Each structure stands twice: as C-alpha cells, then as structure tokens.
Amino acid sequence: MKDLTVTEVRLTPILVADPPLLNTQGVHQPHTPRLIVEVVTAGGVTGVGETYGDTKYLDLARSLARRLPGHPVSDLNGLLALAGGLPLDGHRTDGSVDVGGLRGVQTAGKLRLSVVSGFEVACLDALGKALGMPVHALLGGKVRDRVEYSAYLFYRWAAHPGDAAGGGDDRGAALDPAGIVAQARRLAADHGFGSFKLKGGVFPPEEEIAAVRALAEAFPGSPLRLDPNGAWSVETSLKVVDELRDVLEYLEDPVTGTPAMAEVAARAGGLPLATNMCVTTFPEIAEAFTTGAVQVLLSDHHYWGGLRNTQQLAAICRAFGIGVSMHSNTHLGVSLAAMTHVAATVPGLEHACDTHYPWQTEDVLTERIAFQEGAVTVPDAPGLGVALDRERLDALHRRWLADDGSMRDRDDAAAMRRADPDWEAPSVPRW
C-alpha cells in the first residue's frame, strides 16, 4: 500500500465572488474568504478540503499545518487531538454571534473544529484516493445515491454598494414577494430544486410572511422554510407560526437562544423548529433536546468538526427523535462534495440540505458540480471525486494577495455600512 504519511500541507487562502445577499446582520461582501487545504502524502497522493478562510481560521490552520507532517492521513482521531492541543488566541473568539455567517456564538472550540474539518476532509480525500475508495465508503458506505438540496432564496440587491468589485452575477434584485418568487422560479428551472428556504430577518415579518405565501401559491405543496436567524421575539414568532403553519416544512431559528426557542416550540402547535444557531456544538445539545426547543437540527461539517462528527451528531439526533438537515454558508465545490458524501451516509435524512453553491459563480474545481432535479449524485470515484483546477485556485489566491485586508474577514455588517454608514448589526429581537 502507498505510504499514507503526510509530508506537506498546502494552505491556499482565496477570495470568492459573492453576490449582495441580505441577512439580518447586513449584506454579503463582494468577496468572501475561504481556505483550501491540501495534504500531500509520502505515497504521492494529494487530498483536498475546504473551510472558512477568515484570518482567525487561517492563523490556526497554519499552526495545525506545521504539526501535521509525519502523521498518517488515516489517523483522524490523532488529527482531532493535535488540533485540541493548539494554543488559541482568546481575542479571536468573544462569545458573540459572528457577523460573518450567523452560525451561533463564536467559541474557541468551534474555531478549532472549523479548522479541523478542512483538514479531516483533505485527509479523507487522500485516504480514499490511496485506497481507491470514495469518501462515503470510508464513512461506512452510502445509504442513498442522490442527496437532495433545497433552493436557498435571499432578498438581495442587483449589485454591491458602489459596485466596486461586482457580485459577478446577473440575477438582479429581489426585494419583495414577486422578486422572491421570480428568484425561486429561476433556481428551480436551472437546478430542479423542489423545496425552498427563504432567508428572513431582513424585512418586517409581515413582508416575509407575504413572500412565503407567494411561494406557496407559486409552488403548491413544495416544502418551504423561513429563517430569520433569531431576529424575532417569542410573540412575533408565534404570530408568524399562526400565519404560515399550513405551508411551512419548518421554521428555522425564529428567536435567539434555547430557552426562547423552547417557549416558541411549546406554543407552536406542532410546527417543527429547526436550528443552526442555538445548537452548534455538542455541549449545547442536552438543553435543547430535553426542553423540546428543536425538532430539526441543521448539521454543518465545517463547524461541527468534520464528516465523522456529523455522523455522530446525526446518531444523537436519531436517539432523541430529532430530524436532521444541513446548514450552509458561502462555499465552493470541495465543500459541496464533502457535504454530499457525508449526507449520503446519514440514515433518515428527510429534509433537503441547504446549499449556497448556486450563488457562487466561481469555483476551484475543474468541473462544477451539477444538481439534477435538485439533487447531487453521490460520487463513487476515489476520495471526494473532485479535481482542483490550479489556475482557478491561483487566480482566487492572487485576489486574496491583492486585497488590502478589507475582504479577508467576512463581516456582513461592515459590508452593509458601505451602503448605510450608520448601520449596526441590529440587536435581537429586532421585531
């Protein structure tokens, strides 16, 4: 067998074009940082992974990259232990909700796991290539051949403020129910999506209720979700529940914090609540599951610490009768492949996964991953089944090198200040 020892780790920070998508914190920057991780083995195999690329992730990734050579790519428990021992700068994580992705509070542990995930995926890719096996086989084998994704709808502007760097797309603005329905129609036509999630918390709830109602009319019977990222009070959430109970598959993070989620859930008359904000780490599970705060958990291999941790999370959810779906931030094809491999191995995945991928016009792969009827076919080629396009990777890295620092840390509130200098990320509840 080929020697699996890591001899080199290559980290390539990149800036990826992102359209002006709105959320409750602000707007996406014209360029979003991502990090491409490559591990090279003594046997001559290279594996690739992807994770957040902001400075705090990059700093930690650099420390881990220095320590990994000499370890075999098969030693994934050792990788976790190695990351666990890395010194961490306290000022990098202040316990507030991050302004670059709305995935709950920032903690040192989550930062570590978010970095580890990129390395774990790269190691699994290398191991799979060395063994001639797909990543899903290394995770125990796929239980489905296709992984379904939902159309991720955003209120958005046509262009970034000042249009300095452009968003690189031609999708136009969507700022009202008609705009959201038109966006949904285009995503459905282009990719065959059959379920829809609206990113809310942008406009007053009645406007977002009207948008979801318009979607229900345009796509009768399709599963619909609304996610204001914790922007509402308990009472506002319950009004939305009353208005949309008959059309929602689930309501995602209507309020901030597990106790408030439990209060809404108790009075929601059976409408499931989902989260990628109040449960984002293993220690947060017990309170949420035992108080009935959450009925569907959105996993995300990036901040949960990789594909194997995602499987463990899914097993805990199964034990508690909690449904599983998948959260996504701005990401490229390497992560979509990783999401697809792990989702393929999770039994009882009854909700289509989220993905931002259709919003990304740029990628680092030789071939973009295609959705057919809203699903990605699970690759059976060795490893992740994707190949890096070095020219594209270099071009996005050169953009990162040329940046003056203003885009290297995603901050949706700062991006909003380019349009509205007085903007501050709103305190919650906003409505």
Ligand SMILES: O=C([O-])C(=O)C[C@H](O)[C@@H](O)C(=O)[O-]
């Ligand atoms: O489900 C979610 O909460 C998200 O996808 C959070 C994301 O950060 C999304 O709101 C975004 O990128 O604007």
Ligand SMILES: [Mg+2]
């Ligand atoms: Mg969410």
